[in-house]
Amino acid sequence: xxxxxxxxxxLPGHSIMHRLDxxxxxxxxxxxxxxxFISKSAISLSFLIALLGVFIACSQVSPGKVFKGVRPxxxxxxxxxxxxxxxxxxxxxxSFSIFHITKQGLFTGFTLMVRLTALxxxxxxxxxxxxxxxxAAGLEQLLSPFKRxxxxxxxxxxxxxxxLRFLPTLADEFDRIIDAQKARGAEFGSGNFIKRIKSYFPxxxxxxxxxxxxxxxxxxxxxxxxYRGGExxxxxxxxRLSKTDVGAILLFLLAFSLTIIFNVLFPFQY
Amino acid sequence: MAIIDLINxxxxxxxxxxxxxxxxxNVSLSVAPGDYIGIIGHTGSGKSTLIRxxxxxxxxxxxxxxxxxxxxxxxxxxxxxxxxxxxxxxxxPETQIFEDTVAADVSYGPRNMGLSKEGIDLRVHDALQxxxxxxxxxxxxxxRLSGGEMRRVAIAGVIAMKPQALILDxxxxxxxxxxxxxxxxxxxxxxxxxxxxxxxxSHSMExxxxxxxxxxxxxxxxxxxxxTTTAIFNQAEQLVHLGLDIPQITKVLLELKKKGYxxxxxxxxxxxxxxxxxxxxxxxx
Numbered sequence: 007x008x009x010x011x012x013x014x015x016x017l018p019g020h021s022i023m024h025r026l027d028x029x030x031x032x033x034x035x036x037x038x039x040x041x042x043f044i045s046k047s048a049i050s051l052s053f054l055i056a057l058l059g060v061f062i063a064c065s066q067v068s069p070g071k072v073f074k075g076v077r078p079x080x081x082x083x084x085x086x087x088x089x090x091x092x093x094x095x096x097x098x099x100x101s102f103s104i105f106h107i108t109k110q111g112l113f114t115g116f117t118l119m120v121r122l123t124a125l126x127x128x129x130x131x132x133x134x135x136x137x138x139x140x141x142a143a144g145l146e147q148l149l150s151p152f153k154r155x156x157x158x159x160x161x162x163x164x165x166x167x168x169x170l171r172f173l174p175t176l177a178d179e180f181d182r183i184i185d186a187q188k189a190r191g192a193e194f195g196s197g198n199f200i201k202r203i204k205s206y207f208p209x210x211x212x213x214x215x216x217x218x219x220x221x222x223x224x225x226x227x228x229x230x231x232x233y234r235g236g237e238x239x240x241x242x243x244x245x246r247l248s249k250t251d252v253g254a255i256l257l258f259l260l261a262f263s264l265t266i267i268f269n270v271l272f273p274f275q276y
Numbered sequence: 277m278a279i280i281d282l283i284n285x286x287x288x289x290x291x292x293x294x295x296x297x298x299x300x301x302n303v304s305l306s307v308a309p310g311d312y313i314g315i316i317g318h319t320g321s322g323k324s325t326l327i328r329x330x331x332x333x334x335x336x337x338x339x340x341x342x343x344x345x346x347x348x349x350x351x352x353x354x355x356x357x358x359x360x361x362x363x364x365x366x367x368x369p370e371t372q373i374f375e376d377t378v379a380a381d382v383s384y385g386p387r388n389m390g391l392s393k394e395g396i397d398l399r400v401h402d403a404l405q406x407x408x409x410x411x412x413x414x415x416x417x418x419x420r421l422s423g424g425e426m427r428r429v430a431i432a433g434v435i436a437m438k439p440q441a442l443i444l445d446x447x448x449x450x451x452x453x454x455x456x457x458x459x460x461x462x463x464x465x466x467x468x469x470x471x472x473x474x475x476x477x478s479h480s481m482e483x484x485x486x487x488x489x490x491x492x493x494x495x496x497x498x499x500x501x502x503x504t505t506t507a508i509f510n511q512a513e514q515l516v517h518l519g520l521d522i523p524q525i526t527k528v529l530l531e532l533k534k535k536g537y538x539x540x541x542x543x544x545x546x547x548x549x550x551x552x553x554x555x556x557x558x559x560x561x
Contacts, residue, residue: 182366183371183372185328185333185366186364186366186369186371186372187372187384188333188359189331189333189359189363189364189365189366189434190359190372190384190385190388190433190434190437191356191359191360191385191388191389191437192384192388193356193388207374208372208374208384211374212371212372212373212374215371215374215419216371
């Protein structure tokens with residue numbers, strides 16, 4: 007059954023963003039997150055939004071699709087923003103009993119909303135434009151220096167890849183079991199709290215059973231293909247940085263330093 | 277009066293998204309008590325979507341689903357009571373087992389109906405009888421049973437609700453020939469003794485030919501063909517065109533006929549076909 011999960015969904019394509027090396031994308035996403043956090047003033051925030059616009063254009067993913075990924079997070083974003091409106095001190099705009107809405111609070115609340123939206127939209131771009139396998143391969147490469155500290159990088163990236171691969175499968179399974187129990191008269195989400203939790207037992211238990219069954223089957227399948235952990239494994243497609251990657255990194259560095267310059271030239275003040 | 281009436285059902289997955297897919301188009305059919313209907317169609321033809329409409333798991337975009345003459349979507353809050361009247365057994369139903377004893381799992385449906393303790397016990401006993409498991413199974417752990425036995429426990433879990441119609445989606449998938457045969461025999465006996473209508477969805481043309489009285493062929497969400505089992509399997513070319521197969525016995529008889537032998541290709545069971553061929557020998561010899 008098609009579900010309404012858009013985050014973490016890969017949309018195949020041939021845009022600039024799609025062709026970038028996964029390592030570039032992971033590192034740049036990381037820097038984008040930092041940039042979101044240091045963009046506090048109106049000017050650097052506008053710059054951030056423009057930058058996000060460029061990213062979306064480079065990815066050839068429709069903006070509607072990108073912001074659809076933000077939708078499930080809207081309650082959290084609004085909650086955080088509202089909390090910030092009441093928090094903090096400054097020039098009061100409105101006040102009743104112990105609550106004070108300040109100009110600064112309103113500003114923080116609003117910018118926080120924009121920043122969180124940009125953050126989620128920016129991070130969703132990497133999953134829209136990178137297949138999970140590529141992402142896992144990139145992560146493995148990036149983490150490989152930590153092998154020195156006995157971090158089992160190969161196993162770790164395999165685990166991540168398997169987890170991501172089976173999420174939609176388990177979601178399908180969940181829907182199927184819900185339908186099967188409904189067909190036997192199960193009722194979900196009614197009655198008191200304890201009753202509600204209990205009503206999900208007939209779904210959760212079979213789901214666990216099936217997850218374990220799949221795990222055992224997968225273990226056998228992997229062993230039959232002679233997988234013995236990451237030690238000494240070579241890659242079929244070796245990741246190489248292209249000119250596009252270098253260009254993207256340079257441009258991003260430029261944008262990043264611009265943000266810092268904005269912050270220095272126009273220090274953040276209310 | 278018919279138990280189930282579908283009138284011009286249309287259903288579309290993901291309406292308004294790029295993944296929009298029309299799964300059912302103007303499907304109308306009627307199921308009377310004691311019917312044995314086979315539904316065939318290749319993967320993605322809408323079989324699973326269709327059976328989810330019988331007990332209100334899916335709501336059609338347009339059209340009506342009538343159970344005993346009443347539109348089940350007239351009062352959506354009462355949809356749960358429909359599920360007790362129309363039993364639905366999904367593919368690999370053993371994966372829905374969750375209790376630690378056979379008795380507890382089979383009684384899940386009847387418990388949801390709010391029956392008395394005695395009523396539940398009686399239904400569990402009867403349902404297990406129908407699937408050929410005696411009372412010694414009541415206290416056993418369902419997860420320790422064989423695959424075929426687990427399947428029968430799961431089917432008993434639906435039979436225990438005493439539905440007026442029993443719908444089974446590939447009930448024999450993944451079982452050995454003996455297990456397949458046993459389950460189909462038990463379903464047939466249940467139908468005969470209880471008067472329950474049975475709807476069987478299957479990829480096995482042999483199973484459908486042997487048991488179903490009426491066959492509905494789905495193609496791209498439409499009812500492509502509908503008629504008696506003999507009539508449907510006589511349209512071999514049409515079935516092959518729809519990506520389906522015909523039963524092996526029908527194949528043999530059709531070949532014989534093509535070669536000029538006077539056989540009746542309408543045989544649906546192996547016994548009938550055998551007789552048909554023996555006749556030929558007698559006449560020829």
